[in-house]
Amino acid sequence: MGPQAEYFDLLTKGQFRIQRCNDCTSAVFYPRTHCPECGGTLTWATPKGTGVVYSTTIIRRKPEHGGDYGVALVDLSEGVRMMAQIVDCAPEHVHIGMPVRYAGIGPNADTILYRPEHAA
Numbered sequence: 001m002g003p004q005a006e007y008f009d010l011l012t013k014g015q016f017r018i019q020r021c022n023d024c025t026s027a028v029f030y031p032r033t034h035c036p037e038c039g040g041t042l043t044w045a046t047p048k049g050t051g052v053v054y055s056t057t058i059i060r061r062k063p064e065h066g067g068d069y070g071v072a073l074v075d076l077s078e079g080v081r082m083m084a085q086i087v088d089c090a091p092e093h094v095h096i097g098m099p100v101r102y103a104g105i106g107p108n109a110d111t112i113l114y115r116p117e118h119a120a
């Protein structure tokens, strides 16, 4: 199984993982076979779960399909950037620089969810 298939397989099992290099300890995302920094081998690791919104987009959706939702590029504390859906926050309130925390895996096991760090 390739690293991308492995990543989604882990999500299906409820495990959100990114990769870490065994040699230079760089965090790696999107999943790869070798470290892009040094060519070293990679191990799956559980992210701390914290991050900051780098950019944000509102996806428009009809109310009968669940309504609008916010998609963001999130910079994880580990130093990698990934696409995520922001939950527990109106999409128009998601802003660049907002601290977010890991909130689970989306229903189709293909989306990572984050919520505002300071959500009530």
Ligand SMILES: [Zn+2]
Pocket (backbone or CB within 6 Å): 021, 022, 023, 024, 025, 026, 035, 036, 037, 038, 039, 040
């Ligand atoms: Zn490396």
